[in-house]
Amino acid sequence: MNYSDVIISFMVVAVIGLIIIPLPSTILDFLIIINMTIGINILLITLFTKSVLEFATFPTLLLITTMFRLGLNISSTRLVLTQGNAGHVIDAFANVVAGNNYIVGAVIFIIITIIQMVVVTNGASRVSEVSARFTLDAMPGKQMAIDADLNAGLISEDEAKKRRKDLQREASFYGAMDGASKFVKGDAIAGIIITLINLLGGILIFSISQGMGVGEALDTFGKLAIGDGLVSQIPSLLISVSSGIIVTRSDDDSTFGSAIKKDFFPNPLIAGIVACVLFIIALVPGFPKIPFFIMSGVFGFIAYKKYEKEDLEEQRMVERRQELLLLQKEKELEEDDSVSSFQVEPISIEIGYTLIPMTDDSIDNSLMKQIINIRKQCAHELGVLLTPIRIRDNLQLGPNDYCIKIKGNEVARGEIYPSKFMVINPENDQLNLDGIPAKEPAFGLDALWIDEHDKDVADIHGATIVEPVTVIATHLKEVIYSNTAELLGRQEVKHLLEGIKDKYNVVIDELIPEIMRLGEVQKVLQNLLKEQIPINDLVTILETLADYGTTTKDVEILTEHVRQSLKRTIVKQYLGEDGVLRVITLHPEVEELVSKSTQKTTSGSIPVLKPETITQLFDSINGVHQELTTQNVQHVILASPTTRLTFRKLISYNFPALAVISLNEVPNEVEIETVGMLSL
Structure with a gap:
């Protein structure tokens, strides 16, 4: 059982109870001090947070603290109107702030209220609204950046999930803050109304029923109303400032103090110029010299320390570079003149x-x-x-x-x-x-x-x-x-085979060296990698080579057999989001032309076509390919098994990213949709 949930639940219910149950002045004093403590604590938390997500409960907390202050307002109003006294804390605020003149206190109260409503709350509300809109607008781009980092292997799947969740929480936070700032504005208005009620109600009640003079009642309840208003508005102002700070923070993984230190003095030259300007102003007749000289000295000292720090960092960087170069040279000197040393x-x-x-x-x-x-x-x-x-x-x-x-x-x-x-x-x-x-x-x-x-x-x-x-x-x-x-050499292939030999030694022993040599297996694997086909299903590849290696030694034919065995792996990367394979087909005339022009050479099967025919074919490919790419349609070229390899070699230099697959490489359960045709 989570006891913190139970405690918080009782506290929230108790806040509602303040509105109904009369409180003695002693308990009210204690609760007012708690309210001020909460306001100071929230302000400090916002100054030390590095991201809004570290204080994501702030909008809800803003509502609860607002209700708590209103409950205290009602309790203090009850005491003021019934007893003419609201405890030591309110009385102390009235005497210290207002002194013997409650009009001064009223002016200070009005100024605090105006600052809170017009400046802080309005600004925080506007920033929350704009931040929420920009955060929502930027979500697709940030999602793409997260997916790009995940695909590049820079972050793990768990880290990607965490970033997506944080992105959603950030958008929810700013949206909630946009609405929560209205609580503070309403609280300020309620504070003004309650202060007027305390003043007018106290004067009327005690001058009529208690026989107090109007002047005495005005003096007494003027101070009490102002004291009560200040006790309520000062914590409210602290929390309003906290809301403004947290919504204007940038997510730069640093506290507010660290960010100010870095941003306020980015360049020692700026601090030096400020010091010179202050020094010149101090020399002008009629200006107070000591304050300007002091501030000039402060900024001059900051400029000096910043220059000193930059020089030290530059010196450390040079020393680090020299150390790395020295270590590299020492390592090169230690290497012997073996063959591997100069490969x-x-x-x-x-x-x-x-x-x-x-x-x-x-x-x-x-x-x-x-x-x-x-x-x-x-x-x-x-x-x-x-x-x-x-x-x-x-x-x-x-x-x-x-x-x-x-x-x-x-x-x-x-x-x-x-x-x-x-x-x-x-x-x-x-x-x-x-x-x-x-x-x-x-x-x-x-x-x-x-x-x-x-x-x-x-x-x-x-x-x-x-x-x-x-x-x-x-x-x-x-x-x-x-x-x-x-990059896949014979040594790397041997390493791969040794990695699976403990579990699949039968197929390896059958294949190498009885049926194929290691170099021939390497050539097949290289042919697959040239067309971005993974070779992590080595067992299927080796078994296919063992099946067909006894009938042919042609590496290209063996590669085509392996491709057919890996058809699900091949097609999977080209399927659309709906699971449909969209293909560009070859006109029968093109198929026949490529098939008849295929010649076998030492470097494999290549088509021998006239330049003008190749140009026409490439123009056709370029037109269809560009149109589908513009429409964001993922597609491949579908050819017959006899012409697939030759056609792929024909277009590989001009269209390296365009895949060519054969009908035999498409599983029966995969739906095919024709989106274009290549013709002359």
């Missing part, structure tokens, strides 16, 4: 010197950890165990450049800024950000490198924000997936 790596990354800190394994989101996740995802999705990816610094590269090499040859290059964030597709009229135009290296999308202080603006408008390490990791993942076949 190229299957895949490696070279980085400029400003990117070296990103490889530090001690930080949470380092490049090393991202690479580990990519290797795991590659093994899970494609069934390939990659060799460790080596990272080297290269002084010949630009400070922000990196390049990806496969077997010592550069295949991709990019430029990132470690201190900035990439905003993808910033073509939004509402965005007006300064940054460095760029292209997202993995997919070639328009992008912009922005500073951290512009990150919240881009996030509010639904732009996709990517960290620098994620940019490299995504680019590396795409390069790996495009060149997996080249």
